[in-house]
Structures are given as structure tokens and as C-alpha cells.
Amino acid sequence: MGIFKKHTVPTRTPGELDAMEAAGRIVGQALLAVQAAAAPGVNTLELDALAESVIRDAGAVPSFKGYHGFPGSICTSPNEVVVHGIPRRSTILKEGDLLSIDCGAILDGWHGDSALTVEIGTVDADVAALNRATHDVLAAGIAQMVPGNRLGDISHAIEVAANEASRRYGYTFAIVKEFGGHGIGREMHMDPYLPNEGKPHRGPFLEEGSVLAIEPMLTLGSPWTVELSDNWTTITDDDSFSAHWEHTVAATAEGPRILTIREDS
Numbered sequence: 254m255g256i257f258k259k260h261t262v263p264t265r266t267p268g269e270l271d272a273m274e275a276a277g278r279i280v281g282q283a284l285l286a287v288q289a290a291a292a293p294g295v296n297t298l299e300l301d302a303l304a305e306s307v308i309r310d311a312g313a314v315p316s317f318k319g320y321h322g323f324p325g326s327i328c329t330s331p332n333e334v335v336v337h338g339i340p341r342r343s344t345i346l347k348e349g350d351l352l353s354i355d356c357g358a359i360l361d362g363w364h365g366d367s368a369l370t371v372e373i374g375t376v377d378a379d380v381a382a383l384n385r386a387t388h389d390v391l392a393a394g395i396a397q398m399v400p401g402n403r404l405g406d407i408s409h410a411i412e413v414a415a416n417e418a419s420r421r422y423g424y425t426f427a428i429v430k431e432f433g434g435h436g437i438g439r440e441m442h443m444d445p446y447l448p449n450e451g452k453p454h455r456g457p458f459l460e461e462g463s464v465l466a467i468e469p470m471l472t473l474g475s476p477w478t479v480e481l482s483d484n485w486t487t488i489t490d491d492d493s494f495s496a497h498w499e500h501t502v503a504a505t506a507e508g509p510r511i512l513t514i515r516e517d518s
Contacts (some may be wrong), residue, residue: 262404262445262504263436264462266354268397269363270503273438273464274512276313277365277501279358281515283307284369287327289355291371293348297329300354301340308358316357316364316441323485328355328368333492335429335470335478337485349373351384353497357441364441366466367513368499369495379424380494383473386418386426387496390469394434398465398502398509404445404456407434412450417469429470429495431478437466437501459504465513474494 265273283304290303308315323337330338330353331346336415338344338353345354350373357366370384373449397407418433419426419448434447445457449469474493481488489495503510 258358261458261460262463264460265464272361272363276358276363279308279311279313280356280365280367280513283356285515287354288371291352293346293374297343298342301325301327304356306343313358313360329483332494333488335487335495337487339485346373349376351376351380351494362439364437365513366437366501368497370496371451378502381386381472382422382424384496386422387469387471387498389418391498394467395502395509398504400459400461400504402459403454405451406453408448408451409453426471427476430476432470434465434467463504466501470497501504
């Protein structure tokens with residue numbers, strides 16, 4: 254997690270935000286292509302190849318491929334896999350699966366990072382509720398990305414929204430403990446770390462042009478995870494389903510600006 258070294262979340266100029274949005278739009282295109290292709294019988298290595306093709310055809314480079322040795326261009330995390338699922342030919346999607354897809358791209362030195370979760374065919378009612386709730390919780394966090402707010406305001410909004418979603422949908426959703434959002438710019442992961450729960454009015458301030466990747470992850474069971482022997486794949490410790498949604502967002506005087514914009518945003 255680290256200790257906050259600055260009193261404000263790092264800012265970008267208007268031109269830099271435009272450059273980040275250009276990278277982010279490529280991420281959005283790749284995610285939409287993968288979302289459309291994800292279906293029973295498709296393996297996750299095929300989805301990885303599709304995402305890489307979209308990214309490279311747009312003149313960008315996949316952020317994830319080779320990052321600390323990660324072999325894929327996207328993370329494909331089905332069902333109990335929370336994050337960092339490695340695309341594999343042997344991982345074949347089936348009816349009722351829930352697939353989280355995390356994607357990053359670099360364009361002209363700037364990073365975009367975003368994730369969505371796809372329902373494969375018809376999923377169980379609690380699984381569908383989990384996915385909708387995680388999407389709702391992301392929106393609550395994004396709404397706090399305005400100058401003058403503090404990092405803790407985002408964390409608190411995510412926590413409150415997760416609790417409200419549990420009441421609204423009638424299922425108990427847990428916030429994953431070990432993972433959260435982060436700063437982003439010319440590197441994919443930068444300070445500050447953004448917890449997905451916490452107290453408001455704490456932490457560094459948001460200023461005009463501050464940028465964060467906001468990424469709540471909810472489960473239908475335990476908030477704790479276990480990393481598998483491949484040193485990447487991270488699952489819930491009780492094998493409960495999880496969902497993951499993410500956008501790269503800038504704080505502006507006009508309100509939150511989603512830099513990884515896509516048609517469903």
C-alpha cells in the first residue's frame with residue numbers, strides 16, 4: 254500500500270488528459286470486442302489474442318504483456334478468480350460463468366486501465382446481482398472524483414454503495430480486502446493506493462486533473478483471497494464468485510471525466 258508522499262493526488266494537464274483518453278479509448282475498444290466474443294465454448298487465450306490485435310491495430314501496446322512477467326495482454330478471471338487470471342487455451346467458457354476482464358494499453362507513453370465483468374449466457378440470480386452491484390459501486394466511486402474531495406471520500410463511497418447494494422439486491426456482497434485502485438499516468442501503477450473501503454475526508458486531496466484508476470471488486474462470500482502457484486491467479490479463499498469493474502478517471506471542474514470511455518460507460 255505504501256505511505257502517501259504527497260498531499261494531493263498527482264495531476265495531469267489538459268493535453269495530458271487528452272493523451273490518456275486516447276489510450277483509454279483503445280482499452281475500451283478492446284474490452285468491447287472481448288465482451289462481444291465471450292461465449293460458451295470460447296477459450297480465454299482466444300480472447301487474449303483478440304484484445305492484443307485490437308490494441309496493436311490501433312497503434313498501441315498492451316500494458317499487461319510482459320509486466321513483471323505476466324504472459325497475457327489481458328487478465329481473464331472466471332468465477333472465483335478475482336484478478337490476474339492468465340489466459341489459457343484450456344480455460345473454456347461455459348454457460349453460467351462470470352468472467353472479469355482487465356485490460357491496459359500504452360499509447361505515446363500514456364496508460365489506460367479498465368475492467369468489466371461479462372455474464373456468459375444465463376447466470377444464477379445471485380451472480381447477476383453481484384455483477385450489477387459491482388458496476389453500481391464503481392459508479393458511486395467515480396462520482397466522488399471532483400476537485401476538493403479527498404481519496405478517502407472515494408473509498409468511503411465505494412464501501413457505502415456496496416452495503417447499500419447488499420440491501421437492495423438481497424444478497425451479501427463482500428469487498429475484496431487486498432486489492433484496490435491506484436494512480437496512473439506514464440506508469441500503470443502509481444501512488445496513491447486507493448482502498449475500496451475507508452473513512453471519508455482523509456488522505457490526499459483531489460485537484461483539477463488528478464487521475465486515478467478506480468476498481469472495486471466484490472464477492473458473494475469471503476473478502477479474502479489466495480494466490481495460486483502460478484504466482485498470478487488470485488481466487489477467493491472460499492471459491493465464491495467475484496466481479497471486477499474499473500475505469501481510469503480524472504477529476505475536473507466539470508465533474509468526473511472517464512478516460513477509458515466505451516459505449517456502455
